[in-house]
Amino acid sequence: MLRAAIAIAALAIPGVALAQSAQCSMAGSLPRPQIEAPSAKEPKRVLPIGSYTLALSWSPQYCSTARGAASRLQCGGRNGRFGFTLHGLWPDGMGREWPQYCRPADLLPRQVLRANLCTTPSVQLLQHEWAKHGTCMTTKPELYFNLSRAFYQSLRYPDMAALARRPTLTVGQFAEAFARANKGLRADMLRVTTVRGNWLSEIWLCMDRALEFTRCPSHQGGASTTSYLRIEPGSVIANPRRPVSTPRRRTSPARKPGLILDLDPKVQPLGNSAG
Numbered sequence: 001m002l003r004a005a006i007a008i009a010a011l012a013i014p015g016v017a018l019a020q021s022a023q024c025s026m027a028g029s030l031p032r033p034q035i036e037a038p039s040a041k042e043p044k045r046v047l048p049i050g051s052y053t054l055a056l057s058w059s060p061q062y063c064s065t066a067r068g069a070a071s072r073l074q075c076g077g078r079n080g081r082f083g084f085t086l087h088g089l090w091p092d093g094m095g096r097e098w099p100q101y102c103r104p105a106d107l108l109p110r111q112v113l114r115a116n117l118c119t120t121p122s123v124q125l126l127q128h129e130w131a132k133h134g135t136c137m138t139t140k141p142e143l144y145f146n147l148s149r150a151f152y153q154s155l156r157y158p159d160m161a162a163l164a165r166r167p168t169l170t171v172g173q174f175a176e177a178f179a180r181a182n183k184g185l186r187a188d189m190l191r192v193t194t195v196r197g198n199w200l201s202e203i204w205l206c207m208d209r210a211l212e213f214t215r216c217p218s219h220q221g222g223a224s225t226t227s228y229l230r231i232e233p234g235s236v237i238a239n240p241r242r243p244v245s246t247p248r249r250r251t252s253p254a255r256k257p258g259l260i261l262d263l264d265p266k267v268q269p270l271g272n273s274a275g
């Protein structure tokens with residue numbers, strides 16, 4: 001059984017969990033998600049993991065067009081104001097296809113939902129990420145979300161308000177600014193996705209099988225580095241201050257005993273052929 005050891009000391013640092021929210025306070029009662037399962041359009045696909053993608057969403061852009069009860073936690077203003085939120089940690093395949101819906105997924109426990117809503121403020125998205133991606137990595141949702149959250153919380157962010165004011169900002173310039181904010185990260189290790197009008201939608205950070213940030217493959221997609229980028233303004237959200245006694249964290253969580261992620265070979269075969 002393959003195991004990846006990821007330190008989660010960052011999770012205990014006050015304020016880090018809210019690194020990209022101006023404030024976050026979830027209500028005592030939460031909506032329940034719906035079970036998600038593979039379908040004809042989104043079939044079960046058990047493939048070897050070749051790499052990973054950590055996807056972040058720019059919440060102000062999403063909320064500028066979102067409507068209805070499904071977006072209330074993220075966009076209603078009562079539960080928080082968000083900048084970058086965690087879309088998910090995705091296992092990729094050896095080529096253009098990726099594993100998904102590797103085994104049936106029960107409803108997430110309430111404690112798992114509550115522990116992750118200030119990172120991913122949507123109960124249905126959390127359920128979706130576990131069903132589609134997490135089940136291909138581990139048999140326990142707590143391990144999947146703790147790992148995803150540890151990477152999300154280890155990131156730093158450029159001054160988004162200043163970048164949003166630049167009239168001729170390019171995708172490449174934005175990628176360079178994001179990389180400069182994170183020691184060891186290069187612009188070619190991330191992809192920027194946009195919606196109609198060249199508005200910033202998401203950032204995809206590319207990882208190898210050892211969960212180290214790496215150069216993105218050519219088929220990863222994303223907007224052209226030379227195209228102009230527009231950023232929907234949001235709340236001014238500063239990076240959290242690190243305690244004086246805490247050493248500077250690396251781009252990815254340190255590799256030392258902490259969270260143990262168990263990849264079940266019956267769920268996710270290793271090798272170069274599908275199981």
